Amino acid sequence: MDPSHQKHFAVIDYVIFAVLLIASMGIGLYHALSGGRQRTTQEFLMADRSMGCLPVSLSLIASFQSAVAIIGVPAEIYTHGTQYWFLGCAYILGLLIPARVFIPVLYRLQLSSAYEYLELRFSKTVRICGTLTFIFQTVIYMGVCVYTPAFALNAVTGFELWGAVLATGLVCTLYTTIGGLKAVIWTDVFQTVVMFVGQLAVIVVGVLQTGGVSQVWRKVWEGDRIAGFDFNPDPTERHTFWTLGFGGVFLMWSLYGVNQAQVQRYLSSRTEKEAVRSCYMVFPSLQLALALSCVTGLVMFARYCGEDHTDKLGSSKGDAMVLYFVMDMLQGLPGLPGLFVACLFSAALSTISSAFNSLATVTMEDLIKPHFPAMTEAKATRLSKALATFYGLLCLAMAFLTHLMGESVLQVALKIFGLVGGPLLGLFCLGMFFPWANSTGAVVGLGTGLMMSLWVGIGSIVTGSSGSRPLPQTCGAVLLSGNTTTVIQTALTNVTLSRPSGLKRFYSLSYMWYTAFSCFSVILAGLIISFITGAMKEEDVTPGTIYPLFGKLFCFLPERLKKKLCCVTPLGPPQQIQIQPPHHKESNGFIYQYEGEQSPDETDTFLPETQTLQVEFETTV
Numbered sequence: 045m046d047p048s049h050q051k052h053f054a055v056i057d058y059v060i061f062a063v064l065l066i067a068s069m070g071i072g073l074y075h076a077l078s079g080g081r082q083r084t085t086q087e088f089l090m091a092d093r094s095m096g097c098l099p100v101s102l103s104l105i106a107s108f109q110s111a112v113a114i115i116g117v118p119a120e121i122y123t124h125g126t127q128y129w130f131l132g133c134a135y136i137l138g139l140l141i142p143a144r145v146f147i148p149v150l151y152r153l154q155l156s157s158a159y160e161y162l163e164l165r166f167s168k169t170v171r172i173c174g175t176l177t178f179i180f181q182t183v184i185y186m187g188v189c190v191y192t193p194a195f196a197l198n199a200v201t202g203f204e205l206w207g208a209v210l211a212t213g214l215v216c217t218l219y220t221t222i223g224g225l226k227a228v229i230w231t232d233v234f235q236t237v238v239m240f241v242g243q244l245a246v247i248v249v250g251v252l253q254t255g256g257v258s259q260v261w262r263k264v265w266e267g268d269r270i271a272g273f274d275f276n277p278d279p280t281e282r283h284t285f286w287t288l289g290f291g292g293v294f295l296m297w298s299l300y301g302v303n304q305a306q307v308q309r310y311l312s313s314r315t316e317k318e319a320v321r322s323c324y325m326v327f328p329s330l331q332l333a334l335a336l337s338c339v340t341g342l343v344m345f346a347r348y349c350g351e352d353h354t355d356k357l358g359s360s361k362g363d364a365m366v367l368y369f370v371m372d373m374l375q376g377l378p379g380l381p382g383l384f385v386a387c388l389f390s391a392a393l394s395t396i397s398s399a400f401n402s403l404a405t406v407t408m409e410d411l412i413k414p415h416f417p418a419m420t421e422a423k424a425t426r427l428s429k430a431l432a433t434f435y436g437l438l439c440l441a442m443a444f445l446t447h448l449m450g451e452s453v454l455q456v457a458l459k460i461f462g463l464v465g466g467p468l469l470g471l472f473c474l475g476m477f478f479p480w481a482n483s484t485g486a487v488v489g490l491g492t493g494l495m496m497s498l499w500v501g502i503g504s505i506v507t508g509s510s511g512s513r514p515l516p517q518t519c520g521a522v523l524l525s526g527n528t529t530t531v532i533q534t535a536l537t538n539v540t541l542s543r544p545s546g547l548k549r550f551y552s553l554s555y556m557w558y559t560a561f562s563c564f565s566v567i568l569a570g571l572i573i574s575f576i577t578g579a580m581k582e583e584d585v586t587p588g589t590i591y592p593l594f595g596k597l598f599c600f601l602p603e604r605l606k607k608k609l610c611c612v613t614p615l616g617p618p619q620q621i622q623i624q625p626p627h628h629k630e631s632n633g634f635i636y637q638y639e640g641e642q643s644p645d646e647t648d649t650f651l652p653e654t655q656t657l658q659v660e661f662e663t664t665v
């Protein structure tokens with residue numbers, strides 16, 4: 045970028061940024077030295093299963109709200125209008141189903157890793173395949189997350205790119221390694237607040253400088269940025285009500301239902317009720333986060349309509365626009381540029397810390413512990429800390445890979461969620477809703493889903509069909525009236541964009557459908573293979589691993605038919621699984637006995653006893 049356009053920080057901005065890093069370190073240090081001092085994996089990875097719903101819910105938002113969303117969403121609104129905002133519709137079902145279906149099943153099994161479920165339901169192989177898929181997804185995603193704020197800062201202020209990447213990566217690695225999940229959750233709380241405050245400050249100043257709310261509204265209206273419901277059913281249309289409002293539901297399920305980062309937070313909750321409540325509480329905050337970033341995009345448009353600033357941003361195209369806007373507008377308001385940069389880095393830190401901790405958890409619980417059942421708690425904890433450090437350093441390497449990508453960061457992140465997270469969601473759905481699915485079906489299904497993802501993902505890159513035409517950069521008032529702009533644009537679209545056909549049409553599937561597409565591929569392939577190789581019998585399915593979806597969907601059918609459809613283990617009131625000495629019928633190496641009615645609170649007091657039993661069991665066999 046041309047140095048004459050570069051914006052600069054005042055001392056106070058650096059101070060605010062430093063305060064963010066120091067406060068995060070401080071929270072890490074506090075949790076390293078208080079409580080159980082991070083000497084057990086229960087504390088380091090599961091926060092002693094003692095968290096309340098408020099910190100958990102703020103932490104749940106923070107996991108997938110990174111600098112990618114903070115700069116990507118405004119850039120999207122700026123260039124394409126507010127259609128993306130309809131993603132908010134997907135949050136309703138997207139959070140309701142995890143709260144009512146996924147959390148009860150996973151919480152009652154008292155897991156540490158979400159992928160432990162896959163072993164209980166299917167087999168060890170499926171568990172390992174699921175874990176590896178999650179590691180793959182998270183490792184690429186965290187590269188994008190740590191790179192994004194550093195690169196925007198570099199494009200606008202000329203701040204050393206790799207210096208910023210290194211600083212964020214290392215600080216985050218350090219507090220995650222010393223403070224464990226408690227530090228991750230409490231820094232998330234602090235960082236989420238900074239994130240909201242930073243965005244809000246930018247909006248307030250932006251609106252004031254543009255001449256008030258009515259001026260902003262007039263400009264975005266005349267610039268044709270306000271989008272109505274687009275009910276176009278074409279699945280290759282990038283953003284419509286259907287791709288966002290329905291495709292987005294699957295995206296939300298894969299993130300809030302079965303992703304380890306989130307499941308770990310549900311499992312760290314004191315009770316099942318707290319976990320469910322924290323999931324519900326995500327709804328208003330996520331709507332707020334979406335609204336803030338969409339409004340930022342609108343304010344940015346109102347301020348710049350008709351002017352083209354992209355030349356000042358060099359190769360970074362639209363993504364660095366937000367930071368440019370912020371620095372440009374906040375010049376002369378000491379501290380505010382620093383606050384927004386703190387907001388960007390807060391968002392990034394809270395996401396990569398969740399990634400480090402969840403990666404350490406699954407590597408420990410799914411890949412290492414099963415092979416070393418005799419490992420002492422002290423050793424396991426030391427190893428978990430080493431793993432957190434390892435993933436922190438790996439994250440830096442992944443940032444370098446992201447550096448080589450060209451697409452908008454928001455689209456890249458959402459594609460990763462869809463292409464790799466979708467098959468994982470499919471695997472869990474196959475297990476929970478289809479009692480007939482067997483282990484072979486699950487492995488082949490997951491493989492099929494990943495192949496389909498790879499196919500459509502690479503196809504869309506090669507044919508270059510993932511982009512879309514931006515709206516004109518002008519305010520209606522400057523050149524044409526709003527309506528004329530629309531007419532001309534529609535005409536242009538019709539002339540130049542002929543509908544792709546055949547495979548090319550498949551490759552241009554909207555990325556918002558990726559999750560649903562790969563999820564259904566897994567379920568379909570999984571069921572076909574399961575029926576070919578011999579469907580699972582009801583009595584062989586581990587109790588508590590099935591959600592009676594069909595029983596609930598078809599509640600009007602006669603009892604007998606329903607019984608056939610739903611399955612053996614209807615999800616009753618919270619159940620307590622107890623591991624017994626090995627003289628009953630075995631299943632997956634353990635015995636599961638149900639204690640019938642028990643309130644979630646009793647579950648808590650019951651826990652230590654269960655653990656003792658488990659230890660005895662392991663040592664006697």
Ligand SMILES: CC(C)(CO)[C@@H](O)C(=O)NCCC(=O)O
Pocket residue numbers: 108109110111112113114189299330334395454457458
């Ligand atoms: C995950 C959603 C869709 C939830 O609203 C949103 O936070 C988002 O668009 N995230 C983009 C990825 C990121 O911010 O890292």
Ligand code: NA
Pocket residue numbers: 105106107108109110111390391392393394395396
């Ligand atoms: Na975040």
